[in-house]
Amino acid sequence: xxxxxFLLCAAALALAANVPAQTAAEPNAQAMLxxxxxxxxxxxxxxxxxxxxxxxxxxxxxxxTLASYAKSDPRSGQFRTLIRFVAPARDSGKLMLKAGNDxxxxxxxxxxxxxxxxxxxxxxxxxxxxxxxxxxxxxxRAELGVRExxxxxxxxxxxxxxxxxxxxxxxxSYHRIELxxxxxxxxxxxxxFYADSDRLLKTVYYRRYQKQLGADRPTETVIIDGLDPKWxxxxxxxEFAFRDVPETWLQRDYLPNFRPD
Amino acid sequence: xxxxxxxAVVLACVVPCVVAAEAEDAALxxxxxxxxxxxxxxxxxxxxxxxxxxxxxxxxxxxxxxxATTQRLSLDVAFDKKLSPELRAVFADRLDLTHQxxxxxxxxxxxxxxxxxxxxxxxxxxxxxxRINARYGAAMGYNPTDFFRExxxxxxxSLDPQDLRNNRMGTVMLRGQTLWQGGALTAIxxxxxxDAPNAGDWNADFGATNNxxxxxxxxxxxxxxxxxxxxxxxxxxxxxxxxxxxxxxxxGDAAVGHFEWSGGRSKTLLAQAxxxxxxxxxxxxxxxxxxTGFTYTSASKVSLTAExxxxxxxxxxxxxxxxxxxxxxxxxxxxxxxxxxxEITTRHAAFVRAxxxxxxxxxxxxxxxLRRNLDDQSELTWLExxxxxxxxxxxxxxxxxxxxxFSDYGALAQRRLIQALFRYYF
Numbered sequence: 256x257x258x259x260x261f262l263l264c265a266a267a268l269a270l271a272a273n274v275p276a277q278t279a280a281e282p283n284a285q286a287m288l289x290x291x292x293x294x295x296x297x298x299x300x301x302x303x304x305x306x307x308x309x310x311x312x313x314x315x316x317x318x319x320t321l322a323s324y325a326k327s328d329p330r331s332g333q334f335r336t337l338i339r340f341v342a343p344a345r346d347s348g349k350l351m352l353k354a355g356n357d358x359x360x361x362x363x364x365x366x367x368x369x370x371x372x373x374x375x376x377x378x379x380x381x382x383x384x385x386x387x388x389x390x391x392x393x394x395x396r397a398e399l400g401v402r403e404x405x406x407x408x409x410x411x412x413x414x415x416x417x418x419x420x421x422x423x424x425x426x427x428s429y430h431r432i433e434l435x436x437x438x439x440x441x442x443x444x445x446x447x448f449y450a451d452s453d454r455l456l457k458t459v460y461y462r463r464y465q466k467q468l469g470a471d472r473p474t475e476t477v478i479i480d481g482l483d484p485k486w487x488x489x490x491x492x493x494e495f496a497f498r499d500v501p502e503t504w505l506q507r508d509y510l511p512n513f514r515p516d
Numbered sequence: 517x518x519x520x521x522x523x524a525v526v527l528a529c530v531v532p533c534v535v536a537a538e539a540e541d542a543a544l545x546x547x548x549x550x551x552x553x554x555x556x557x558x559x560x561x562x563x564x565x566x567x568x569x570x571x572x573x574x575x576x577x578x579x580x581x582x583x584a585t586t587q588r589l590s591l592d593v594a595f596d597k598k599l600s601p602e603l604r605a606v607f608a609d610r611l612d613l614t615h616q617x618x619x620x621x622x623x624x625x626x627x628x629x630x631x632x633x634x635x636x637x638x639x640x641x642x643x644x645x646x647r648i649n650a651r652y653g654a655a656m657g658y659n660p661t662d663f664f665r666e667x668x669x670x671x672x673x674s675l676d677p678q679d680l681r682n683n684r685m686g687t688v689m690l691r692g693q694t695l696w697q698g699g700a701l702t703a704i705x706x707x708x709x710x711d712a713p714n715a716g717d718w719n720a721d722f723g724a725t726n727n728x729x730x731x732x733x734x735x736x737x738x739x740x741x742x743x744x745x746x747x748x749x750x751x752x753x754x755x756x757x758x759x760x761x762x763x764x765x766x767x768g769d770a771a772v773g774h775f776e777w778s779g780g781r782s783k784t785l786l787a788q789a790x791x792x793x794x795x796x797x798x799x800x801x802x803x804x805x806x807x808t809g810f811t812y813t814s815a816s817k818v819s820l821t822a823e824x825x826x827x828x829x830x831x832x833x834x835x836x837x838x839x840x841x842x843x844x845x846x847x848x849x850x851x852x853x854x855x856x857x858x859e860i861t862t863r864h865a866a867f868v869r870a871x872x873x874x875x876x877x878x879x880x881x882x883x884x885x886l887r888r889n890l891d892d893q894s895e896l897t898w899l900e901x902x903x904x905x906x907x908x909x910x911x912x913x914x915x916x917x918x919x920x921x922f923s924d925y926g927a928l929a930q931r932r933l934i935q936a937l938f939r940y941y942f
Contacts (some may be wrong), residue, residue: 320556333534341558342556344559357829365649366681372766373766376817448706477544485543501640506738507736
């Protein structure tokens with residue numbers, strides 16, 4: 256009986272000691288999401304060149320090059336992005352601005368600034384939301400999903416934590432996202448993006464991590480269509496640089512004046 | 517639970533996962549061998565040439581229609597360069613060489629579209645001087661606030677409003693802009709440069725765009741998320757000050773609504789077109805002009821714009837019917853005057869434009885445009901199939917103007933047109 260009492264007390268003590276310890280070790284989903292955002296983006300304004308290569312049934316069908324200028328909004332924490340089309344020649348000089356939920360398109364040929372809906376696409380498979388810089392934590396609430404070993408974009412096994420994101424602002428492009436991040440350093444590995452109807456829209460791999468803008472960041476995303484997996488877009492990021500992005504660049508009225516150095 | 521049922525459930529769960537994993541592997545294999553992009557530098561030049569050949573059916577008053585073949589060679593060039601951190605130079609020009617196998621014959625028209633310097637002492641202030649295409653308007657088919665559109669199109673190669681905007685001349689002006697977070701104030705002064713338009717082949721035609729003094733003040737500010745109106749004041753030595761408003765707002769994830777209005781005291785369009793006509797009042801009264809509608813985009817990349825257009829200064833149905841039945845000279849001068857100003861002919865009109873991007877096959881865009889005069893029920897239909905190559909585009913266009921004789925579109929000289937185009941970007 257004494258032994259039994261001792262065992263019960265020991266078990267109770269162990270449990271009591273263990274509960275706070277487990278709570279402290281429990282990863283915070285929103286903090287992991289924020290850390291994952293910090294891997295993809297920096298806090299400072301920056302410029303990057305984005306090359307999109309589109310494939311259908313294994314054949315390359317389209318290529319575009321964009322220059323992107325991004326700066327976070329101190330009020331919302333979300334990025335505003337000005338995109339300048341560099342190639343192909345027919346699109347050269349066209350601009351797209353995303354600020355909050357506002358998308359504006361400027362064509363230098365007609366000097367017209369036209370408002371776009373989030374669903375309007377200027378590129379092939381990649382949505383406007385895919386090519387602009389986005390902090391998921393500003394628009395999505397994260398919950399912890401399973402911790403599992405998955406294969407990353409380099410086909411290496413990674414200990415990952417799945418974050419289940421649900422949109423809580425109107426600015427969110429997707430209804431919900433499953434985002435697998437590295438359990439150790441919150442590097443994004445893979446995401447599945449879903450529509451309101453819960454249909455899988457796309458699967459995205461974040462890969463080819465390189466030291467850029469002071470941290471290891473993905474320099475390539477591979478977008479696989481949810482309905483037709485043979486429709487693939489490779490987005491390559493090069494020429495990363497911190498740069499000043501004046502506030503005035505990030506509004507419709509400035510678009511006709513925009514001409515970077 | 518029976519064994520076969522259990523196996524079926526397991527298979528139903530496992531097989532899609534395996535298939536998806538294989539598809540993802542295949543996609544990653546593709547990405548592994550994707551070509552490394554060579555660094556691309558944005559060019560200061562934009563240059564393309566366009567070759568068009570077609571057949572048109574021409575309306576002949578009181579006689580059977582005739583047909584003619586048409587050919588066109590165009591060269592379009594644009595240059596935009598920063599000469600220093602503060603100074604920028606912009607130039608744009610277009611040359612159209614056209615030939616029609618009838619009395620119209622061959623024509624050469626050069627359009628000096630833009631040529632100006634822009635000085636930006638800092639990111640908040642801009643001063644521009646020269647010939648500038650200052651284009652305003654949230655609507656697509658009719659832009660009552662696009663005050664500098666009058667006389668701007670020297671060579672009309674297509675009735676698609678997008679082409680009309682791309683190919684037009686700017687106005688000689690001095691333009692100053694100051695910007696703040698979420699807003700801007702723009703002031704424009706356009707002087708008189710010449711008395712009248714000049715149709716000379718290579719003439720810069722300042723008389724078409726700068727035949728009187730005009731000014732414009734535009735203010736805009738983001739008053740709330742999704743609300744960024746543009747308010748305008750326009751002065752013209754030929755009429756009292758006009759007001760303008762532009763607003764484009766999101767209507768959910770897939771639609772944008774637009775509202776464009778201008779209003780002020782003015783003579784009716786008929787009074788302006790025929791100032792000496794007996795029985796036409798020359799009084800200046802308040803008139804509203806409006807274009808409002810929406811653009812909806814489906815997940816399959818079909819964009820549909822529908823727009824209602826109104827001009828209170830244009831003819832109502834009764835006066836329009838009387839003009840059509842009256843002296844042909846009055847009718848013709850009214851039509852010609854309107855065409856120059858890109859005004860709608862009568863009070864009410866509708867405009868629809870649908871574009872299907874990557875239709876049926878990748879890189880193929882299909883466009884349908886429909887204009888309808890709601891007072892005389894005449895219509896203009898325009899269809900285009902355009903295939904995009906890396907440096908070139910191939911297009912097939914078909915246009916049909918239908919309606920009673922002397923109706924808005926029924927009276928167009930070009931009743932039917934079919935043409936093929938080849939455009940090459942350098």
